[in-house]
Amino acid sequence: MLSLTQLVAEELAVPAQQGASDFAAHIAAQYGTAARAVLFYGSCLRSEQLEGEMLDFYLIVSDYQSAYGRGWLATWNRRLPPNVFPFQHGDLVAKVAILSEADFHHLNRPAASAVSVWARFAQPSRLVWCADEDARQSAVLAISGAAPTLLNAALAFAEREANVLDLWQSGFQMTYGAELRAERKDRPSSVISFDPDRYVRFGRAALQHITIAHEVRGDKIVIMPDPDGHIVQEKRRWPALRRRGKLLTVARLAKAAFTYAGGIDYLAWKINRHAGTHIIVRPWQRKWPLIAALFLVPKLLAKGAVR
Incomplete structure (x- = not known):
């Protein structure tokens, strides 16, 4: 079985549509040497429909001062990440969220103060532009924290046993409930049903990196005794x-x-x-x-x- 970082690296490397890749290069060009990576994610990635839609990108920058200078945009991107801007390239339009490499890494992990980044990057994404190999590896490492963070939270609220797709479903319902979202109630299940095999593979690999003690028995994940209090800690937050x-x-x-x-x-x-x-x-x-x-x-x- 491939490791989680290998699965993330393979998924990020899957080619996206040319329009998305060209758009990503256009976004990166606006930020010069501060641009480190551009990630494509969301409903347009799943549907492969670009025309007439609003594409979703994350631009990862080295740091906010390099991206903006010393102005208020850098201050507010640091204090209330991310900043979000509209972009247009040819006939396509997008919203672009901007995070530093350090914030992107942190916000994909359990210590993050909000769920928005790791909830999104537990789902599929594509690395449609990167500055160099170090930037690629940084993106892989950051995103590798997302799925374990989501599944650890879901396992804390599970019954004694569950299957991996149940955990994904529960985890997405929890994250949707932790934001103001305009999606229908069936949105979490529709995200998973688009590619359930992907979520099984990523889930089994991600479970090796969570803190809550468990055993995988066939198709079931069984919660084990928790003397260190990881379940209580997760529930309290x-x-x-x-x-x-x-x-x-x-x-x-x-x-x-x-x-x-x-x-x-x-x-x-x-x-x-x-x-x-x-x-x-x-x-x-x-x-x-x-x-x-x-x-x-x-x-x-x-x-x-x-x-």
Whole structure:
């Protein structure tokens, strides 16, 4: 069986569509020598549909000062990562989240203050551009922390035994519940059902790197006695992760009002697409996107469009 880092390296190396690779090179070029890697992930990767969609990229930079200089963008990327910007290349559009190599490594591990990065990179992604071999290896190592972090959390809340796909399902439900998300309730299962064999392979490899004691018996993962208290420790941190995750969603939304041109239109498009709503953005909302976003989120929570 391949190791987890080998599986991650192989998956990252699978070629993406040429349009995504060209877009990634365009993104990296805007940041010069600060750019280290560009990762492509999300629904467009799964569907292979690029035209008419909003692509999702993470740009990994050496550090924020190198990426931005000494201005406020560097400060806020460091204090409230990531910064998110809209990009266009040819007929394609994308949102690009920016993290430093150090933050990307940290935010894929259990000590992260929020679930957003490791929840996403426990799913498939592609390394569509990198500066050099060191940057590639850094990305592989960082992403190798994501799946064990998710499955360790899921195992803490499991019954005495579960199969690996049950753990993935539980883990994604937990992470979706720790953010304000505009997806339907069946979203976690649909992500897994797209390629269940992938999640079995990655799950079995990732289970070798978790702290909760367990045994693999055929198709079942059996939880063993926990004298070191890893299960209790994991359970205790989740209420704070859920509270912090929802607050961070609102805070990042407020920050995006200053960094993301057209952000309110993207927010409406995203919610309409995933929650089946019919939000129409009005002129005053484009003029005052922060006020509009703060006005919109409570209404959507009340309707259950975001959770």
